[in-house]
Amino acid sequence: MAPSVDEMGSAGGATSNLKTDEQSYQLSTLTVTSPSNHNGDTSQYKDKDFKASHGTPGHKTLLQSDALYQYILKTSVYPRESTYLKELRKITEGVSLSYMATPPDEVQFLMLLIQLLNAKNTMELGVYTGYSLLGTALALPDDGKIVAIDLDRNNYELGAPVIEKAGVAHKVDFREGLILPQLDKMLLNQENLGLFDFIFVDADKDNYLKYHERCLKLVKVEGVIAYDNTLWNGSLVAPEDAPYATYIHQYRPFVLELNKFLAADKRIAISQLSVGDGITLCRRIL
Numbered sequence: 001m002a003p004s005v006d007e008m009g010s011a012g013g014a015t016s017n018l019k020t021d022e023q024s025y026q027l028s029t030l031t032v033t034s035p036s037n038h039n040g041d042t043s044q045y046k047d048k049d050f051k052a053s054h055g056t057p058g059h060k061t062l063l064q065s066d067a068l069y070q071y072i073l074k075t076s077v078y079p080r081e082s083t084y085l086k087e088l089r090k091i092t093e094g095v096s097l098s099y100m101a102t103p104p105d106e107v108q109f110l111m112l113l114i115q116l117l118n119a120k121n122t123m124e125l126g127v128y129t130g131y132s133l134l135g136t137a138l139a140l141p142d143d144g145k146i147v148a149i150d151l152d153r154n155n156y157e158l159g160a161p162v163i164e165k166a167g168v169a170h171k172v173d174f175r176e177g178l179i180l181p182q183l184d185k186m187l188l189n190q191e192n193l194g195l196f197d198f199i200f201v202d203a204d205k206d207n208y209l210k211y212h213e214r215c216l217k218l219v220k221v222e223g224v225i226a227y228d229n230t231l232w233n234g235s236l237v238a239p240e241d242a243p244y245a246t247y248i249h250q251y252r253p254f255v256l257e258l259n260k261f262l263a264a265d266k267r268i269a270i271s272q273l274s275v276g277d278g279i280t281l282c283r284r285i286l
């Protein structure tokens, strides 16, 4: 799952150290009241579903019941989860804002998708401690690559030893910084155009449309871009005053705008899935 930039435990601190040429990309959202200001304690929020669903990383469901979600995890996901993924998931459980990690069932889906695509060159926007990054790296062939961009190196380094232990660190090219300037830099090199087989976008919602334009140039025709959190905690169809956390209300318009845009974009074929917090697959067709 992917809350927005303001939810990152160290977002404010991390961005304050960024280079000058990246500062123009800083988002107005960094000071929004969010769990990041409360060490991950969400008890202040009125929404009991939010609390229940964010109690442990990835244990969030849009399904009819949490019991059904637990069934999926126990039956189909955990028995097949690699010991390294499990280790990283457990480490992440002890980290502030651990609910930001992509849920295990979604990572299992992404791993299968990567293999179905025979993907070799991939990119991830929004890494956190690296659970989905490790899943991607494990799913790729030995000569596969994943460019992984995040402004917060500290969280990435919590998971990096497990990625190393899993023997897949050679596939990972971690780039610290804000996503937008990093993408713009990549676009300056012709060799990157149409290079990627698969891109996973799991970062700040208010920039997704900007990422979309750039990713469409970087992904190859027939390649896939996957946008995470496109059902945004189920809030998209809730009343304006529904008791969701502040950040959910704040970014809901951006997710609504994204979904509308993707549905009308003739350059892609899409499928919006209710896995995790909603994931929209976009296959570049033009």
Ligand SMILES: C[S@@+](CC[C@H](N)C(=O)[O-])C[C@H]1O[C@@H](n2cnc3c(N)ncnc32)[C@H](O)[C@@H]1O
Binding pocket: 001, 002, 003, 004, 005, 008, 100, 101, 102, 125, 126, 127, 128, 129, 130, 131, 132, 133, 149, 150, 151, 152, 155, 177, 178, 179, 180, 202, 203, 204, 207
């Ligand atoms: C939801 S987490 C990613 C979760 C990750 N996919 C996983 O499986 O654990 C979102 C991440 O995006 C990063 N992020 C948000 N906005 C960003 C931006 N504008 N530039 C760089 N990183 C950003 C945050 O630092 C955070 O680590």
